Amino acid sequence: MKIPSKLKRILAQLGLLIIAALIAWQELHRPPTIPSDVYPYLTSLSPALVKQCINENRTSPTIVLEELLAIRSTLPEGEGLPLIDQLKGSVPFSDLDWGAIPQKNQKIVQRHWEILRKYTYYQPGKYRFPVIGKTWFEDSFGADREGGKRRHEGTDLFSKEGTPIVSICRGRVEQLGWNRLGGERVGIRGDDGNYYYYAHLQYISPALVKGQQVQAGDPLGTMGHTGDALTTPDHLHFGIELPNGQWINPYPFLAVWQYWGEHRDA
Ligand SMILES: [Zn+2]
Numbered sequence: 001m002k003i004p005s006k007l008k009r010i011l012a013q014l015g016l017l018i019i020a021a022l023i024a025w026q027e028l029h030r031p032p033t034i035p036s037d038v039y040p041y042l043t044s045l046s047p048a049l050v051k052q053c054i055n056e057n058r059t060s061p062t063i064v065l066e067e068l069l070a071i072r073s074t075l076p077e078g079e080g081l082p083l084i085d086q087l088k089g090s091v092p093f094s095d096l097d098w099g100a101i102p103q104k105n106q107k108i109v110q111r112h113w114e115i116l117r118k119y120t121y122y123q124p125g126k127y128r129f130p131v132i133g134k135t136w137f138e139d140s141f142g143a144d145r146e147g148g149k150r151r152h153e154g155t156d157l158f159s160k161e162g163t164p165i166v167s168i169c170r171g172r173v174e175q176l177g178w179n180r181l182g183g184e185r186v187g188i189r190g191d192d193g194n195y196y197y198y199a200h201l202q203y204i205s206p207a208l209v210k211g212q213q214v215q216a217g218d219p220l221g222t223m224g225h226t227g228d229a230l231t232t233p234d235h236l237h238f239g240i241e242l243p244n245g246q247w248i249n250p251y252p253f254l255a256v257w258q259y260w261g262e263h264r265d266a
Contacts, residue, residue, distance in 0.1 A: 034193075038115050039248050042122075045073055047255035050122055054259065063087045069122060070113035075105060119192070121253045125264075128216045129257040130198065130238055131157050131223070132164040141249035153247035154197065154239030155254055161202055161234040163223040167214045168196060168257065176210050182237065183226025188214060197239035200229040 003011075053068045067087055071080045079101050086096055093113065098106050120126040137157040145152050167188055174195065175187030182199030186208065190196055202224025214220070225234045240250045 034242060034244070037111070038119055039242065039246075041112060041115055042119060043249045043252055045069070045122070045252055047252050047259070049073060050252070050256045051259050054124075054256075054263075060088050062090050064093070065123065066113055066116035067093045070109050070116055074109045074112050075101065079105075122256055124260055126216075127168045127253065127257050128166060129254065129261045130165055130168050130220075131159055131236060132166060133159060135159045135163075135258070137251075137254065139249070139251040141251055154199075154237050155250045156235045156237055157254070158233055158235045159223055161222070161224055163234075165198055165201060165220045165223055165236055167216060167218045167220055169216050171196070171214060173208055173210050173212045173214060176204065176208060179227065181228045183229060184221065184224065185227070186220045188220075193243050195241040195243075197237070197241065199237040199239070200224055200226050200235060202226065202234075 049072060050069060053065060053072055057063055057065045057068055063084070064087075068084065071083050074080075075083075082099060083096055083101075087093065091097075116122060135157045136159070137155055140152050140156060141154065143152040169188070169190045169192065171188040171190040171192075173186065174189040175185065175197075177184065179185055182197070184201040184204050185197065185199040186201065186204055188196045188198075198220055200223075201221040204221040205219045208214075208220065223234050223236050225232055229235065229237070238250055238254065239247055240253075241247050
């Protein structure tokens with residue numbers, strides 16, 4: 001059978017259209033690439049410094065927290081203060097007189113400012129602290145586990161069994177139920193692209209199903225000691241995995257979110 005040339009043309013066009021659609025679909029679903037300087041900077045910030053900036057920001061509301069934090073986390077006090085004074089006098093960040101500060105250092109401050117604006121972990125009210133009520137936790141990221149066979153890839157937050165656990169952000173339920181180490185666990189794919197892992201729960205919220213959307217503050221379950229935490233005190237193991245599979249230290253974020261939660265109305 002001879003295919004008419006008009007039909008051939010249509011088929012060829014249809015083929016091209018399908019290829020274009022496939023490429024577009026792949027582009028849309030590719031995990032976001034994150035510049036390599038973003039999380040090393042964010043996780044290097046000391047919670048004490050962030051809290052200091054939060055309080056300074058309260059007394060000088062003309063300053064934006066990210067501007068203050070970018071300056072204080074990058075420059076020594078003597079170089080930063082004249083800039084902060086200008087911000088207090090309502091000079092916009094983009095119009096700062098940098099004085100004798102070398103261009104190279106100006107660029108670093110500006111880069112840190114960009115990171116803090118785009119990756120909103122330290123901005124007020126963007127993320128929630130995952131445990132409701134009194135909690136104890138310390139920075140144990142990277143500590144030995146199983147006699148050095150693996151490293152601790154998160155933060156353990158201790159409280160009583162049954163303490164409510166909530167989602168730190170908006171996202172979708174990606175994992176739900178039992179795994180060997182985590183016990184009863186919930187994995188949320190945040191709208192920011194990162195994977196948030198809540199492990200050793202006593203109970204998972206019965207309302208949760210895979211694929212479901214959750215908001216920041218939505219209940220995920222209650223604290224327990226399931227999985228490899230069977231013989232340890234009740235705690236939530238909380239982890240953050242970047243789209244490239246790298247686990248980062250959640251401790252500085254948690255310390256600041258807890259502070260925000262306690263001082264929301266201050
Ligand atoms: Zn842990």
